[in-house]
Amino acid sequence: MQPPLLVIITGLPCTGKTTLSRKIATELRLPLIAKDDIKERLFDSLGWSDREWSKKLGRATFDLLFYFIELEISAGRSLMVEARFFPQFHTEILQKIQQRHPFRPLVIECVAGGEILYQRFIQRCESGERHPGHVDQTSYAEETLRRGKPAPFDLGGKYIAVDTSDFNQVDERKLVSAICAELEQSR
DSSP: OOOOEEEEEEESTTSSHHHHHHHHHHHHTOOEEEHHHHHHHHHHHHOOOSHHHHHHHHHHHHHHHHHHHHHHHHTTOOEEEESOOOHHHHHHHHHHHHHHSOOEEEEEEEEOOHHHHHHHHHHHHHHSOSOGGGOGGGGTTOHHHHHOOOOOOOOSSEEEEEEOSSGGGOOHHHHHHHHHHHHHHTO
16 A cells, blocks of 8 residues: 555646635545635634735745644545645655655646736736735735746656646546546555
C-alpha cells in the first residue's frame, strides 16, 4: 500500500481553483482544505481592516492550512488542499511534512492568460460576492495577474496543468479519473 495522496490545487487568483476543487472533492468524497475558507472564518472572528491586515491573516491562514494537512496525512488519509501556493515559501514546508509523514503529491495547477485573470479579478471585486476582508479592490494593480502563469509548483510527484481560460473546456472527468487512479494506489 502506498502513502496517502495529497491533491494540491493551485494557481493564480481567479483561475478557478476554488470552483474546480469543490467539484472534484465532492465527487470523490475527499476532505478539502481551502485557504480562503479558513481565512474568511478568521475575518469573521477577528475582523478586517486593510490590505496589510489581510496579508497578515493570510500568513496565519497558511500556518493553519499546513497544520491541518499534517493532521490528515499523519492519520494516513488522502485529501485535497486548495490555495495559491508560492514555491519559494511553501515547497520546503510541504517537503518537511512529507519527511515526517510520507505522502504522494499530485499538483493540479490552474492557469489562464494574464488579461483574462485581470478581467476576472475586477469582476470578482465588483460583484460584492467575495468576503470584504480580502480588500481586493485595493490591489487592482497587481501585475502578477497580467503576467499569467507563475513558475510550476513542483513537489516531485505528478503535475497536471489545467487551462481554465474557458471553464467550459475544462475536462473535469479526466481530472477525476487521474485522481482516482492515484487514489487506488493508496488503498
